[in-house]
Amino acid sequence: MRLGVLKESGEDKRVSIVPASxxxxxxxxxxxxxxxxxxxxxxxxxxxxxxxxxxITDRKSAISSEIVVSISMPDIGLMESGQILVCVSxxxxxxxxxxxxxxxxxxxxxxxxxxxxxxxxxxxxxxSSQDNLSGYKAVLLGAAHVPRGIPMMTTSAGTVRPAKVxxxxxGVAGLQAIATAKRLGAIVxxxxxxKSAAEQIESVGGRFIEVEGMDDFEDESGYAKxxxxxxxxxxxxxxxxxxxxxxxxITTARIFGRPAPxxxxxxxxxxxxxxxxxxxxxxDVGGNCELTNPxxxxxxxxxxxIIGTTxxxxxxxxxxxxxxxxxxxxxxxxxxxDGSLDIDLEDEVLVGAPExxxxxxxxxxxxxxxxxxxxxxxxxxxxxxxK
Numbered sequence: 613m614r615l616g617v618l619k620e621s622g623e624d625k626r627v628s629i630v631p632a633s634x635x636x637x638x639x640x641x642x643x644x645x646x647x648x649x650x651x652x653x654x655x656x657x658x659x660x661x662x663x664x665x666x667x668i669t670d671r672k673s674a675i676s677s678e679i680v681v682s683i684s685m686p687d688i689g690l691m692e693s694g695q696i697l698v699c700v701s702x703x704x705x706x707x708x709x710x711x712x713x714x715x716x717x718x719x720x721x722x723x724x725x726x727x728x729x730x731x732x733x734x735x736x737x738x739x740s741s742q743d744n745l746s747g748y749k750a751v752l753l754g755a756a757h758v759p760r761g762i763p764m765m766t767t768s769a770g771t772v773r774p775a776k777v778x779x780x781x782x783g784v785a786g787l788q789a790i791a792t793a794k795r796l797g798a799i800v801x802x803x804x805x806x807k808s809a810a811e812q813i814e815s816v817g818g819r820f821i822e823v824e825g826m827d828d829f830e831d832e833s834g835y836a837k838x839x840x841x842x843x844x845x846x847x848x849x850x851x852x853x854x855x856x857x858x859x860x861x862i863t864t865a866r867i868f869g870r871p872a873p874x875x876x877x878x879x880x881x882x883x884x885x886x887x888x889x890x891x892x893x894x895x896d897v898g899g900n901c902e903l904t905n906p907x908x909x910x911x912x913x914x915x916x917x918i919i920g921t922t923x924x925x926x927x928x929x930x931x932x933x934x935x936x937x938x939x940x941x942x943x944x945x946x947x948x949x950d951g952s953l954d955i956d957l958e959d960e961v962l963v964g965a966p967e968x969x970x971x972x973x974x975x976x977x978x979x980x981x982x983x984x985x986x987x988x989x990x991x992x993x994x995x996x997x998x999k
Contacts, residue, residue: 613953615642615944616677617650617666618686625653625929628681628699630937634664637941641951643667647674654933678953681940685709693717694984696953698944700724700738703981704869705897707997710981717985719955723939725979726961733961736943740784741935746924747788747864750891751777753927754860755796757909757917758889763797774799778855779818780875780900781864782809785893789862790818798860803851805843823850844873852880861890863900876901886915895920943979955983963990 615637617629627650629637634644644666648658658668672690674680679696685706691697694717701722703710713720723738734740755762758775765772777793779786782804793800794817802813803821810820823846855861855876861884865875872894881890881903892899895906903912904920911917925932946961947953957963962980977990987995 613640613642613679613948613951614677615644616674616680617644617646618671618674618680618682619647619650620653620683621686622684623926624684624923625926626683626933626936627651627654627656627929628683628933628936628940630654630933631656631660631664631666632934633937633941634661634666637944638665640945640948642679645669645674645677647671650674651933654929656933679944679947681944683936688712688716688718691716691718695719696721696947696955698723698940701981702869703994704997707994710987710994711998714982714985714987719983720981721943721962721979722981723943723979725977725981726943727964727978730960730965736939736961738936738939741939742925742932743783743785744788745928745932745935746893747785747862748792749924749927750785750862750864750893751789751792751796751860753919753921753924754862754889754891757919758859759887760859762793775859776801776857777860777862778802778821778851778858779862779864780851780855781866782806782813782818783864783866786862786864787812787816789864791816793860793862794818801854801858803847803854805847821851821854823847844875848875848877848880852876852883855880855888856883857885859888861888862893863890864893865900866894866897871898872900874900874902876903878902881912881916881918882914884914884916887917888915889917889919891919891921893924896922955980957983957988963988 637644646661646666648668675690682699685699685701696719698721701709726733726737728737761772762775764774775798777798777800779789779802782802790800790802800818801821802818813820865873890901892901892904894900895904906920907922909919962978964977976993977988980988
């Protein structure tokens with residue numbers, strides 16, 4: 613069996629498989645073909661892959677392997693019917709990519725579709741591993757740009773009060789942002805639309821922002837549900853009022869398969885103090901702040917700095933690649949049976965949980981989007997999106 617590791621396109625500094633994982637893949641029976649330079653931006657030289665048993669080759673050879681792995685969806689023009697592609701395809705925002713995979717006769721496994729509430733899938737959950745690092749890096753970026761110190765400092769020249777940080781949204785990324793800001797010495801306030809988040813926020817050192825009339829806006833898969841327009845406005849107003857004198861504001865609200873909701877409208881930014889920093893963690897899908905420029909850092913007329921970095925985990929490429937590589941090994945190892953690749957069409961990780969499970973989501977399958985060019989019947993929501 614051959615496993616091809618591709619160099620990421622664009623400015624992504626990560627790599628899907630790191631050298632330390634190669635021996636484990638070899639034990640599964642894989643010959644690992646690594647595209648030349650694939651790990652350079654993640655600080656892994658080609659020689660490291662060779663030392664661990666990998667073969668450095670060109671893209672054409674790597675992408676012709678029985679199973680091909682990457683982070684973002686590659687150009688599949690060089691792939692042929694029957695191959696397996698494992699990546700983050702973002703199918704509901706990029707349905708054309710799924711269509712191309714189907715036309716090419718591929719088996720497409722999308723890691724962002726991991727059914728995260730399955731206990732055995734948690735070690736494969738690339739969303740959580742990358743979101744953790746995103747939350748951490750967001751706070752560091754905010755701290756690097758805010759024109760004041762973060763912790764309380766008592767000196768002979770006077771006392772510096774601790775910075776105030778507001779984290780909007782407290783999923784995996786948000787909780788890590790809260791914990792990181794707290795470790796830096798900030799006073800941290802945080803919000804969420806899930807009732808269960810209050811205890812989680814307080815457990816990592818944050819202070820929960822209560823919104824009157826709050827319900828538990830969480831779906832069966834653990835993601836936040838879309839909110840009603842009236843409640844969105846109420847949440848925005850309440851949290852932005854708390855953030856009006858904050859030094860750093862981190863926005864994390866993300867709805868699976870949809871554009872990012874606006875949680876910081878432009879009129880709220882106009883009321884933030886000069887020198888405040890907004891780190892928009894969802895600039896890649898439109899942004900939570902109405903004034904975010906994806907890929908840019910800019911300052912508003914009233915002196916608010918808005919950071920729109922579009923690939924936060926890529927900013928910590930070594931750690932992000934290591935975690936992604938571990939996720940990939942944990943997942944791909946389940947596809948190997950007696951030294952051969954075996955796609956089990958009854959595996960809940962691949963096709964989703966059956967009806968009756970408390971984490972079943974109607975019409976939403978698992979990682980397997982299409983098999984040998986045919987969309988899996990469990991992906992009825994995706995089928996609708998492809999029409």
